[in-house]
């Protein structure tokens with residue numbers, strides 16, 4: 001159902017030719033070092049375009065539309081050139097998409113130490129942050145257009161499904177895209193001889209950041225195998241005793257970019273613990289009133305493949321039977337974050353009031369409220385002082401809830417603790433157990449708290465006589481959005 005993995009990259013700089021290393025240093029003291037040495041692949045972007053391109057190099061800051069406006073004002077055009085963008089400010093797929101729309105031939109994305117490297121703290125293993133060869137992998141599939149297998153838009157990628165020829169797949173990026181480390185980006189940035197970049201474009205590398213478009217020329221080559229390979233979802237079903245045709249779904253993905261201790265295992269382990277608790281209840285004679293499905297998805301990282309294809313294949317049945325979908329995807333110490341359908345805002349608040357925060361002992365709801373009072377806008381602070389319940393965020397895309405919420409219209413949650421686990425390990429070789437156990441959630445108590453929050457929510461949804469939806473909360477949210485003209489979209493995989 002998806003792709004490939006062969007990449008080479010070369011940069012030719014004026015008279016000197018430099019070849020990028022495109023490899024991440026493996027930390028020998030990490031207990032995953034042997035596995036990483038044997039099994040990890042070179043960093044790449046899933047669903048990048050393929051090909052070999054040569055062009056002048058232009059630095060585009062974070063590669064968002066406003067950055068191109070700055071370039072245009074300074075007379076720099078990226079048409080026929082290769083852009084170099086730093087991570088941050090937007091989801092990486094947007095950087096590649098905007099670059100292609102502006103006529104760039106290729107897009108290179110690098111991790112500037114300003115974002116999650118030495119400017120933030122010591123590099124792993126001395127600290128939690130990126131060392132100079134660390135690279136953030138990730139998908140550049142056109143997620144705003146559609147998640148799932150680009151070859152089977154809107155229907156399940158079953159064995160015999162009709163597949164589009166790759167050239168007709170709308171969501172595969174049109175230009176080659178390559179993620180590189182700050183160590184590989186440094187000589188590229190140094191080779192530029194063009195005007196100095198604006199202050200806010202400058203990162204933390206020890207050099208003068210320039211706009212590019214001068215003498216520095218890059219050759220970028222991306223090659224992949226496009227073999228069709230299966231993805232493996234695991235679906236466990238506990239049949240409901242009273243309403244077997246009403247389904248409550250609880251899901252998390254199991255695929256990872258490399259080892260994936262935090263993304264996704266730190267939230268998959270609580271899902272499995274929740275399933276084990278349900279099986280203990282069942283051994284004592286309990287049966288949920290509604291059918292509960294535990295779903296462990298494959299292929300989330302390349303483009304929400306497992307969940308989207310499964311839900312597309314079962315769309316008719318899900319439209320008739322699915323009551324709610326509860327998604328998690330990664331967890332760490334910190335404050336409870338809940339995004340989702342506001343018809344379930346009241347339920348989220350009730351559950352958050354009874355689960356204790358492991359660090360402070362107050363409820364996770366109380367801790368959320370305190371955080372909002374400290375960090376929120378003046379308006380949010382005022383509202384939290386008068387309001388008992390928590391707010392949940394609206395969801396964009398970026399995890400397996402997408403197909404359920406946005407395509408099938410099923411009430412959904414996306415839940416996780418975040419904010420206090422430190423690190424730059426996301427989608428790198430050092431998202432390992434050792435890193436997570438030191439910097440993510442050292443005593444795993446927030447993993448337990450996540451299992452408690454999701455377990456209670458699933459139990460309430462499965463066992464309530466009347467489904468615990470509150471459409472007043474939903475209407476109030478719409479009113480609030482209308483008043484404030486506010487919209488927020490979260491997009492990351």
Ligand SMILES: [Zn+2]
Nearest residue numbers: 263264329330
């Ligand atoms: Zn994930």
